[in-house]
Amino acid sequence: MTSPQIVADSEYLPVLLKLLDQAQKSIDILEYSFAIGSAAGKINIKTAPFEIAQKLIEIKKAKKRKIRIRLYIEGYRETASRNQVTAKYLENHGIEVVYGATHAKGFCIDKKWLLFGSTNLTQQSILKNHETNLLITDTRAIVGFMKYFEFHWKGGDHGGITLPPPMIADGGFKDVLIDMIDRAQVSLSFSIYFFHITEIEKAFIRAHKRKVKITGLVHHHGAFALSYVRRTRGTADRMLAAGIKGLHFGPGSLFTHSKFIVMDNKEVLLGTGNWLHEDVKIHPQLYIHLKDPMLAKKLTKHLIKTIDGTILRSPRTADGIPPIGAEDHL
Structure with a gap:
């Protein structure tokens, strides 16, 4: 088994775009948050998520029926409104979308490559956060990811599936x-x-x-x-x-x-x-x-x-955090 490659922080976008360029038959996507614009529907074309969306559209346009691109995306929690803006934009260009409940995130390309980890498809997550993902070619991991994807694509819910290791x-x-x-x-x-x-x-x-x-x-x-x-x-x-x-x-x-x-x-x-x-x-x-x-x-x-390499705060003196037990006014 080839050891996975760590894809962290701002490395995510170039690695993903290069990976998408290799797609021939399928791109299967699980996403909690995919935001190309605001919840009100205003699209921002100068963002990393929009660049990813455009890449998916370009691939579908170039390969047409030769490739199937599917997106299973969170449709209930606080990200749902922005997700729907992205999903409708992609659907209008031939990409299949199913809404459901998920906090998982990952891209599986041609059932050969899996990019999986913590990064959401938001400007903040892609370009600013501390995030850690793995680029995986192990067949066992890809089989497990696709089993999970298909289960949810067909309407499965939390706790309804057991996956093979790893x-x-x-x-x-x-x-x-x-x-x-x-x-x-x-x-x-x-x-x-x-x-x-x-x-x-x-x-x-x-x-x-x-x-x-x-x-x-x-x-x-x-x-x-x-x-x-x-x-x-x-x-x-x-x-x-x-x-x-x-x-x-x-x-x-x-x-x-x-x-x-x-x-x-x-x-x-x-x-x-x-x-x-x-x-x-x-x-x-x-x-x-x-x-x-x-x-x-x-x-x-x-x-x-x-x-x-990070400006850190002591857990006991973290700046800006009210004392433990203080009433939450959010």
Whole structure:
């Protein structure tokens, strides 16, 4: 098996566009958010999402019936209005669209290449956020992704499918995550957007008591989704109080949106679900679990580089975040 390529941050757009140029027969897309304009319908042609949309249209126009392009997109949650603007624009140019519930994100090209991870198709996510994706050619992973895609395309819902390894559907990532933390002997390195599940928090504390080195990059923000930010900060504060010192918060001016963990530089769990009860029990997710030391070491180096190159705030003194327990006025 060829080790996946890490596609992080602003690398995503050029890699995706190059990948789309290779498409011959099929492009299958899962997306939580694909925003080429405002919810009111005003399209902004000077954005990365619009560039992706135009690329899809160009491919369909050039290849016509020789290629099938399908988009399964979130149609219920807060992104739905902007998604509909994009979806209708694409439908008008021959691209098939199904609306449903999903927080998964990924492109599968000709059932040969899979670009999968945390990046949404928004200007913020593509160009500004800390995001982490994998470019995968492993047949097993692609089979799992397509099984998940077809299940939802045909009307499937959260919790209704079990995928073959290495893919993990919906809330199944939680048990795998806790098992990895409990098996760790040397190190755990992770990046997460929102984190508030007691069982996962306690697993990290158990690992710390076993002298496992823990390094974590955790999202915080001063003006967006503050209820989730406070819950995440509460988790970090409890882990700090238990003696875990290797925690860092990303800058409050952008989003630390990656979702992955590396165990002992041997195993990787990476995907789309936040470590929240909502993302385990309600919102459709997708993760991949790989025993790949080469990828694990590269991902750990990527995390350290991100931490070292980012203006960080202490979890106890994160700028712009009201005290834990303060009333949320959002």
